Amino acid sequence: MSEPRLSIDALSAISLRDGNKPILRRVSLTVGTAEVHGLVGESGAGKSTIAKAVLGIIPTQVKITGGQIEFEGRDLLRLSPNELRAVLGRDIALVPQDPSTALNPARRIDAQMTDGLRLKRGLSAKEARLRAGALLDEVQIRDPERVLNSYPHQLSGGMRQRVLIATAFGLEPKLVIADEPTTALDVTVQKQILRLIRSLQERHGTSVLFVSHDLGVVAKICDQVTVLYMGKAVEQGATVDVLTAPRHAYTKALLAANPRYDRPDTGLEPTPPEVIAALRAEIAAFDAGTRTSSDG
Amino acid sequence: MEHWTPTSSTTADVEPSVPSVVARLLRDPKVVVAGGFIVFLVVLAVAAPLIAPQDPLAQNLLTATAPPLGFADSEPGYWLGTDGLGRDVLSRVIFGTRVSLTVAFVAAGLACLIGSLLGLFAGFFGEFVDGLISRLVDIWMAFPPVLLSILLVAVLGTGLHSVIIAIVVIDWTRFCRVVRTETMGQAQMDYVVAARTIGFSRRAILFREILPNVVPVLIALLTLEMGIAVVVEAILSFVGLSVSSDTPTWGGMIAEGRQIVHEAWWVLAVPLAALFATVVAFNQLGDGLARSLDPVLRR
Numbered sequence: 001m002s003e004p005r006l007s008i009d010a011l012s013a014i015s016l017r018d019g020n021k022p023i024l025r026r027v028s029l030t031v032g033t034a035e036v037h038g039l040v041g042e043s044g045a046g047k048s049t050i051a052k053a054v055l056g057i058i059p060t061q062v063k064i065t066g067g068q069i070e071f072e073g074r075d076l077l078r079l080s081p082n083e084l085r086a087v088l089g090r091d092i093a094l095v096p097q098d099p100s101t102a103l104n105p106a107r108r109i110d111a112q113m114t115d116g117l118r119l120k121r122g123l124s125a126k127e128a129r130l131r132a133g134a135l136l137d138e139v140q141i142r143d144p145e146r147v148l149n150s151y152p153h154q155l156s157g158g159m160r161q162r163v164l165i166a167t168a169f170g171l172e173p174k175l176v177i178a179d180e181p182t183t184a185l186d187v188t189v190q191k192q193i194l195r196l197i198r199s200l201q202e203r204h205g206t207s208v209l210f211v212s213h214d215l216g217v218v219a220k221i222c223d224q225v226t227v228l229y230m231g232k233a234v235e236q237g238a239t240v241d242v243l244t245a246p247r248h249a250y251t252k253a254l255l256a257a258n259p260r261y262d263r264p265d266t267g268l269e270p271t272p273p274e275v276i277a278a279l280r281a282e283i284a285a286f287d288a289g290t291r292t293s294s295d296g
Numbered sequence: 297m298e299h300w301t302p303t304s305s306t307t308a309d310v311e312p313s314v315p316s317v318v319a320r321l322l323r324d325p326k327v328v329v330a331g332g333f334i335v336f337l338v339v340l341a342v343a344a345p346l347i348a349p350q351d352p353l354a355q356n357l358l359t360a361t362a363p364p365l366g367f368a369d370s371e372p373g374y375w376l377g378t379d380g381l382g383r384d385v386l387s388r389v390i391f392g393t394r395v396s397l398t399v400a401f402v403a404a405g406l407a408c409l410i411g412s413l414l415g416l417f418a419g420f421f422g423e424f425v426d427g428l429i430s431r432l433v434d435i436w437m438a439f440p441p442v443l444l445s446i447l448l449v450a451v452l453g454t455g456l457h458s459v460i461i462a463i464v465v466i467d468w469t470r471f472c473r474v475v476r477t478e479t480m481g482q483a484q485m486d487y488v489v490a491a492r493t494i495g496f497s498r499r500a501i502l503f504r505e506i507l508p509n510v511v512p513v514l515i516a517l518l519t520l521e522m523g524i525a526v527v528v529e530a531i532l533s534f535v536g537l538s539v540s541s542d543t544p545t546w547g548g549m550i551a552e553g554r555q556i557v558h559e560a561w562w563v564l565a566v567p568l569a570a571l572f573a574t575v576v577a578f579n580q581l582g583d584g585l586a587r588s589l590d591p592v593l594r595r
Contacts, residue, residue: 055493088495101486106508115504116494164490171494 004030005207006054006175011067013049013058013231023049023062025232025286031175031224034205036198038222038239040212040254046231047211051179053077054209055094056084071175089120093168095178095197099160099185103152110148113167120171135166139196158189162196169200175207182217194221215254219243227251230283249275317589326584333577341393349373350384352391352544357382361560377562379552385566388544392567395538395545396574398456399529400522403463407525408518410464411471416510418472419479420502430476433469441466445528449537459538463525471517478513482506516586523578530571546571 013024024046031037039047052058054069054076069076071092076084093116096102104112113135114128123131129148136144139162152160161181168176178197182190198221201208212218218225218239225242227235227250235248246252253271321327340347350373360382362371371378376386418429445462452458482488483506491505532538533547541548546567553564 057489057492085495085497088493090495092493094490094493096486096490098486102490104487104491104505104509106511107505115491115496119500120495177493 003033005033005035005071006031006209007070008050008054009068009070011050011053011069012065013046013053014063014065015061016063017061022287023231024067025230025283026067027226027228027231027233028067029226029233029236031207031209033174033207034201035224036201036208036210036222038210038212038218038225039228040215040218040225041228042213044230045228047213047228048179049231051094051177051209051211054175054177055088055092056081089116089171089173091173092175092177093171093173095161095165095168095176095181097180097183099157099164100152102164103160105152107151108148109150109152109155109163113148113163113170116167116171131170132166135170136163138169138200139163139166140192141166157185158193161185161189161193165193165196165200169204169206172204173206175209176201178208178210180211180213183213190217191220197221215243227254229279232283232286234279234282250279321585321588324584324588326580327588330577330579330581330584333573334581337393337397337574337577340390341397344391344394348384348387348390349375350387352383352387353542355381355383361556361563363560364562376566377560379549379563380556380560385549385563388549389546389566389570391544392546392549392570393574395456395533395543396526396529396571399459399463400525400578403460403525403529404467404518404521406460406464407467407521408471408514411468412475412510412514414468415472415475416479416502416507419476420483420498420506422480426476429472433472436469439466442528442531445532446535446537449532454537454540456539459529459532462532463528466528467521467524470521471514474513474517475510478510479506482509512586512589515589516582519578519582519585523575523582526571526574526578 007028007030009028010026011024011028012022012026014020015023027046027050029037029039039050041047049058049062052062053064054071056076056079058064064077068078071087074087076087079087103109110129110132113132114123114125117123117128117131118125121128121131132148133144136147141147141159141162147155147159147163152163155163161184165181176197181197182193185193194217197208197210200206210218210222222239225237225239226233227242227248229250235242235246235251242251243255246255250271253275257271321331356378359371359374359378360380362374362378362382363369364377364385365372365375367377374384374386376384376389379385379388414429418426445466448462448465449458452461479502488501488505491501496505529538529545530547530550533545534551536548536551538545538547549567550564550571553560553562553567557564
């Protein structure tokens, strides 16, 4: 594995609204240079919380209770708001989940794309505009000039996601957080967007933390993968190993739940109850362990 | 990874016709008719001395209460008749647009500026700032507006500036409430989160990201407020608390016309019609603008 660019160490968080229920249970993971790290799990597993913690946009009802997020030798959790603002957009960028709401409906694409380039890359208005055109070209948009002059509602979902990807990678960050970037898209468009992210990532040597609930998507794009369940990392490793020889029962169940066309339809397979029971027992034991250790 | 193949994402995904904001506004009959009328009023106000057929202050008791042209005993040159002092009603209505429109634009504009700024801060920063501003609005709105304006003008003294101050002081809350709610809604949107992840300052997010989304509502509200300001000025003129009586105002004319309505109905009817048409025009324009400017609705 390559030099780690982002390393999350024993990150824990609780929900203040939900009776201090743990959301993250000492999650550790590292994203190497020019590596795509997948973060998989069902909804509520804490995938997005990790992504938000890296970006410093944790909602007010969530509290980080421990651990660190080390990026280039600095703990992002301990940076002042101003220091974090300097890192965001320059070294770390986000490809958001829903392209229909992540673009400002009242501003044209060129204004939205050039903002970051001018603020974070110090380009002049003219240079930024040219760069934005080149970026749209790079994400396979055929008529960049026209798209730049459009409002978001004039573009299709796939186009908007391309614009967002171009905006994120255009800042030439070292790390891109992709928060379910294909969930809101058609399956056919999904595939194009995944290829696009992968090719941009390879060309620029960017590290990507790729959040998804879809193992199929993760299999296509990620080098490493972390499987989360109820805020705990249950399995971690190279994507090939995890997907071909899962060690944890939950990962096996997740794989089985993925519909496939190359084998007979066995009907929908929910996670088997005994797997869930085992997981819950594992987590209860883990919680008991941390409680006694923190008490002692 | 596989190689790139030309994809379906081409220019076909961009809507073929992209009408500009102006083009879209010009297609809306409400905006065209009502806006045209307001423009016509502005021209009347600016060029009143050139357009008005008579001196609006010249009295001629020999031709007092002459009816409009076309009625028996009408006086040539006095198209809409004369009032109790023999002054030309048409010329006085034309000059009256000056006060009405000044109040409409200046008072509504200032109320909009102050109210929206406070509303933006309350909606965006929330918590303490919101609590402070919202309580202030609540207290403010407990006062009956017309009484408060009469009280204010009585304290400040009569005159155009007092009328404007009174309207601003009372009506900023209208903007504040609407903008606060709108800002709170926008602040939750993903694009604001996206802007934060690029590391924008809060000021940049508020004025560059959120404000453009609030502006359509604001413009519509501003237009409606102009109509309200015209009415409030007329009320204050009616009770003699606006500009001095040697300046023609619609409210003042209505007050004078009320006393002689049985002998000369036109002295009351003409300024009333002007007032009515102006307020309707502002309201319709606001309606049309709200519809055409909304970035989400315009598809």
